[in-house]
Amino acid sequence: MRPFAYSRPTDANSAVQALSAAASANSPVADAAIQALAGGTTLLDLMKLDVMRPSALVDINPLSDVWSAVNLDGGNLKLGALARMSDVAAHADIQKNYPVVADALKLAASPQIRNMASLGGNVLQRTRCTYFRDVSYENCNKRNPGSGCAAMDGFNRTHAVLGTSGQCIATYPGDFAQALIALNATVEIIGKSSARTVSFAELHRAPGNSPQIETTLMPGELISSFSIQGRWPRSTYFKVRDRQSYEFALSSAAIALEVQDGTIRDARIALGGVATVPWRARKAEGLLKGEKFDDALASQVAEAAFEDAVGSKHNAFKIALGKRVVARALHQAAAMEI
Amino acid sequence: MSTAAPEPKANMGQPIPRYDAVAKVTGKAQYGADVALVNPVYAYLVTSSIAKGRIDSFDLADAKTVRGVVDIVTHENAEKLKEAKLFSNGGYTSSTIQPLKSADIAQDGEIVAVVLAETFEAARQAAYAVKVNYTAAVPTTTFGSPGTTSAPAKGQLAQFKEDPKVGDFAKAFESAEVKITAEYGTPAQHHNPMELFATSCVWNGDSLTIYEPSQYVHGLKNGVAEQLGIDADRVRVINSYVGGAFGSKGSMTPRTAIIASIARRLGRPVKLVATRDQGFTIATFRAETRHQVKLGATRDGKLTSLRHEGWEISSRADPYAVGGTKTTTRMYECPNIDSLVSIVRADRNTPGFMRAPPEVPYMFALESAMDELAYELKMDPIELRRVNDTMKEPIKGNTYTSRSLMACFDEGAKVFGWSQRKAEPKSMTDGDWLVGYGCATSCYPTQMAPAAARVRLQRDGHVKVQIAGHEIGNGAYTVIGLVAAERLGVPIDKVSVFIGDSDLPPAPVAGGSNSTASTCSTVIMVCEQIRQKLFKATMPDETLIDKAKETVGVGQTPVTRAAKGDRQIDYERAFDALGVSVIEEYGEWKPDGAPMDAFRAMNKGQMRMVGGPEMKDKIAYAFGAEFVEVRINRWTHEITVPRLLGAFAAGRIMNPTTARSQLMGGLIWGMSSALHEATELDERYARYVNDNLADYLLPVNADVPSVEVIMLTEQDDHINPAGVKGIGELGNVGTNAAVCNAIFHATGQRLRKLPIRLEQLDI
Incomplete structure (x- = not known):
């Protein structure tokens, strides 16, 4: 780990000022010389591996007093970015009204990590691609733009089949983000000069030709909270992985349905473990609206969700698996008693 | 008495808590790297990013500017240590690939430099700043890669003594009423003990003290002395506790003499704690294996012919093999037996023993094949083993000092509820889950x-x-x-x-x-x-x-x-x-x-170990019977193991509490070797991909909701004064086969190559 300066501002303004000090508009936020430290569960790992090399850390944990609040006022949900995963997962009102949120958090990582990790940090966690995390591989377009991608012809069983590009097939590893994107969450962001609100779907960027740029956050900006409109009691997070805990998804689905008299009025599907970014399956959702749920429809929806999927040498199974996961998750959500 | 401290049966000691329990749970137990040194220098390894080729040059300028760097040792300035002989060929070392000796690179992750600094952090930072310029050659990775060479183990490796055979296999197999021919594979695996590969070396005049986790302090002492060219009485190795080893700390690895030599050169104590990923390449691993098993039997299940051929990966430098046919050819009564073990060389680090070295891969093949034969015969798998049970091993005709295999099967079957099993594959379901029961023989040679x-x-x-x-x-x-x-x-x-x-x-x-x-x-x-x-x-x-x-x-x-x-x-x-x-x-x-x-x-x-099948006039093994229930989700193909049960008979049980822990850990590890553990290779570069504890899968508590251990009374007065057969490795033998046998029962699909991942299921 390289030496770094450490500061611990006590208010948001100072934190943003500190983060902006050396911000360059040209370098991706993830490579910025000054990084925010929340739970540290991703950042410290990557610093020890010499993948991230910040010269300064701004510890934003003192903002927790203000930024870890969970509010369910007026039928909407607001989650502070410094709320801990474990606290939100255990929140009774969230379990009741937003089970997809509680489940996605609960099924992620290990208890120790969930106790430390913040929601804001969680959505920004970086890929688990070996070739990204091991600096002895020279070819990684994300870490070393223009150097190529060692994963494409390498061992890529856990890599993405959706949203890939000729530059990068690294999977977005998170679970919680799938719940947020499914529920049309918005993200409140504060920067040096102003605050702004964007749709969660606009936060992450598919790799395209610049996989090193992972989000639309501007240098110096911080996520302060997430908001979700309305309640989603008929929602679920379904996750398939190689072991029963402490493991990233091979394939997962966040599902939210609004059903009236047996007819689906609204449907949301987001996919995890299979895409380069939090992934909304909008076309598949469209097939559900106005319909009555049955097996045939579930299969049709699942097919649509993976219509554009492209497999690599070791991960092609994720396409078939992903379809089955979508179908099972839909069944589970449709069968929920609420 | 409780589940964790079982009531002792006859010929068992008292179930007392661990002697070191309090020290361990309070953190008072001092492991090698915990020992405080006076004015130490911290070492951090730089390892090669290529598996084959040579080092053209180093660029150390950036590394040397890191504050606190004391020295950087490479092959250009390292002391030339004396050569060491392979442990399995009568020497001390786990690998004769001696780092820092020349510019040549023989394996991925070979030590190419050691950075010494005043702090661990500075050493690590400088290590990342060391630039190594290589000329890389295309390496050979594993089975099926271009460039492998294969030759029989016998004659290459002192430890490998025989390819057991008896009777006329070819003739008997040809005329057998029922035949099975099947090929099996097991993956590369790494021990991954919690305690990392740490070494601290302290010189006091011309005497050296080494703090290092070791399964063999006298071996390490003599090996290091030999490499340094000093009197062994000048070397002392101390390790009050070892934080897991599983074979990886059994023989000396090249790092120890290197650190000792650097400490002597610097005139200060040197402390190394290698990282988790470095542990994959600076020590040994369980090599991937391939097997072909042929079984011939009569319609009523009597084996008439058995052939087991095995292939194991080793490094270019060393002919290592675990060679499990000495066990698999002696498990069951059979008049015509043939076997052969070959070593297949690739550009890899030298493999070594890993908990139940020969039996985990070789019994996987035999016990899978026995299950295949049982289904072919439409016979209960336990009954097939009963029909072929024997008190005389078939190769030399020696008598087992004691053998309670069928008692283990009978007791295990009773408690497991084996009688609830419907014989037909894919005949048991529970909602969305396909249910399967599987069993296998467990065994381990009694050695002293x-x-x-x-x-x-x-x-x-x-x-x-x-x-x-x-x-x-x-x-x-x-x-x-x-x-x-x-x-x-x-x-x-x-x-x-x-x-x-x-x-x-x-x-x-x-x-x-x-x-x-x-x-x-x-x-x-x-x-x-x-x-x-x-x-x-x-x-x-x-x-x-x-x-x-x-x-x-x-x-x-x-x-x-x-x-x-x-x-x-x-x-x-x-x-x-x-x-x-x-x-x-x-x-x-x-x-x-x-x-x-x-x-x-x-x-x-x-x-100078004796025992097992290699005794003059007798043969001694511990036995067990393992039972597994699998449940496979018909939609997602997730494989879960709600129940593991093992019944074991291993002579005197010294302490039922610690014995139960050993056997439980074994069962879990055995299951893990079927469903979780595998070191993945990047076949282009002969490099290990998942070299960390997040990606190298080990089961978590949620994967093992029920693990039951039954210890049977067995008294054996023909083995040693303690009457002990040893249980360190017994628990995880056969479990992998039992899991695959249960998967076949659940799905009708026979999977012969480990690890089993959900994408292999076609249901």
């Missing part, structure tokens, strides 16, 4: 090696036992303490046990499940020497008392029958008669059939 011990009995009843055994989580402190307490008739809390120090009397490697049998047999013998003196001293015959006086404090004395056994001795009278306050005895024990040079080798840190 020479050892020495010193035992001191004080008049106040305090006992001190000294033996350079190893606490690798096996409960060595506990069973050694227990056996001394039992023999000398004192409470366990009066016994102090000293192990893990090469200045103590030598004990063998804590491997091959020989540790308890060897150390306890030795301690029993030395305790009997003490008992004999006490006993004589209380005899009315004055001449006997005089004789006893003469031998107090002197070396080994022959044990008389009268002094053996449970006879009570009046300590007060005995000490009064002898006129001393302490009796201290030293003794050297060797098992029956040990070679002439056994004690000489013992003192040189060289193994």
Whole structure:
């Protein structure tokens, strides 16, 4: 780990000022010389591996007093970015009204990590691609733009089949983000000069030709909270992985349905473990609206969700698996008693 | 008594808690890297990013500017250490690929530089700043890669003694009524003990002290001395506790002599804690294997012919093989047997032993094939094993000293509820889940090696036992303490046990499940020497008392029958008669059939293990029967294991509490070797991909909701004085086959290549 300066501002303004000090508009936020430290569960790992090399850390944990609040006022949900995963997962009102949120958090990582990790940090966690995390591989377009991608012809069983590009097939590893994107969450962001609100779907960027740029956050900006409109009691997070805990998804689905008299009025599907970014399956959702749920429809929806999927040498199974996961998750959500 | 401390049955010791339990759970137990050094230099390794080629040059300029860097050692300035011979060929080292010797690179992750700094952080930072310019060649990775070479193990490797055969396999197989031919594969795996590969070296004048987790302190001491060219008596290895080893710390790795040499050069203690990913390449691993098994049988299930051929990956430099056919050809009665083991060379690090080295991969093949044969015959898999059970191994016709295999199957089947199993594959379901039951034979050779011990009995009843055994989580402190307490008739809390120090009397490697049998047999013998003196001293015959006086404090004395056994001795009278306050005895024990040079080798840190199938006129194995329930989700194909059960018979069980833990851990690890653990290779570069504990899958608690261990009473008076067969490796043999057999039962799909991942299921 390289030496770094450490500061611990006590208010948001100072934190943003500190983060902006050396911000360059040209370098991706993830490579910025000054990084925010929340739970540290991703950042410290990557610093020890010499993948991230910040010269300064701004510890934003003192903002927790203000930024870890969970509010369910007026039928909407607001989650502070410094709320801990474990606290939100255990929140009774969230379990009741937003089970997809509680489940996605609960099924992620290990208890120790969930106790430390913040929601804001969680959505920004970086890929688990070996070739990204091991600096002895020279070819990684994300870490070393223009150097190529060692994963494409390498061992890529856990890599993405959706949203890939000729530059990068690294999977977005998170679970919680799938719940947020499914529920049309918005993200409140504060920067040096102003605050702004964007749709969660606009936060992450598919790799395209610049996989090193992972989000639309501007240098110096911080996520302060997430908001979700309305309640989603008929929602679920379904996750398939190689072991029963402490493991990233091979394939997962966040599902939210609004059903009236047996007819689906609204449907949301987001996919995890299979895409380069939090992934909304909008076309598949469209097939559900106005319909009555049955097996045939579930299969049709699942097919649509993976219509554009492209497999690599070791991960092609994720396409078939992903379809089955979508179908099972839909069944589970449709069968929920609420 | 509780589940964790089971009620002892006949021929079992007391279920006492671990001797070192409090020290471990309170963090007081000091592991190698915990030992505080005075003014240490911290070492950090730089390892190669290519598997084959050469180093053209180093650029150390950036690294040297890091504040706190003391030195950077590469092949250009390293001391040239003496060559070491491979452990399995009678030497000390795990690999003859000696780093820092030349510009050549023979494996991925070879040590190419050692950065020394005032802090660990500075050393790490500078290590990342070391630039190595390579000319890379295209490496050969594994089976099926271009460039492998294959040759029989016999003749290349001293440890590999025979390709067992008997009768006329070809003829018998040709005419067999029922035949199975199947090919199996097991993956590369790494031990990944919690405790990393750490080494601290401290010189005091020309004496060297090494703090390092080792399963064999006397081997390490002698090996390092040989490489440094110094007298072995100048080297001391200390490790009071080892944080897991599983074979990876059994033989010396090249790092130790390198660190010792650097410490000598710098004139300061040097401390190395290699990282998790470096552990994948600077030590050994379980090599991937391939197998072909042919079984021929009569319609009623009697085996008429058996052939097992195995192939194992090794490095270019070393002909390592585990060679499990010596076991698989002797499991069942069969008149016509053939076998062959070959070593396939690739550009890899040298593999080595990993918990149940031969049996985990080889019994996977045999026990899978037996299950295939059972289905072919439409016979219950347990009954197939009963039909072929034998008290005589078929190769040499030697008799098993004891063999409770079918008793284990019967007891295990009863508790597991095997009778609930419907014979047809894919016939049991529960909602969305396909349910399958599978079973397999577990076995492990009973092995022993020479050892020495010193035992001191004080008049106040305090006992001190000294033996350079190893606490690798096996409960060595506990069973050694227990056996001394039992023999000398004192409470366990009066016994102090000293192990893990090469200045103590030598004990063998804590491997091959020989540790308890060897150390306890030795301690029993030395305790009997003490008992004999006490006993004589209380005899009315004055001449006997005089004789006893003469031998107090002197070396080994022959044990008389009268002094053996449970006879009570009046300590007060005995000490009064002898006129001393302490009796201290030293003794050297060797098992029956040990070679002439056994004690000489013992003192040189060289193994002379005897037992298993390699004894002259008998054969000794521990046995077990393992049962697995799998549930497979018909939609997602997730494979879960709600129940694991093993029934074992392994001679005397020293302590049911620690024994149960050992066997439970074994069952879990066995399941893991079927469903979780595999080191993935990047076949382009011959590099390990998932070299961390997040990506190298090990089961978590949620994966093992129920693990049940049954220990059967078994008494075997033909193996060693302790009557112990050893259970360190028994638990995880056969489990992988039982899992695959259960998957076949659940799905009708036979999977022959481990690990099983959900994408392999086609249901």
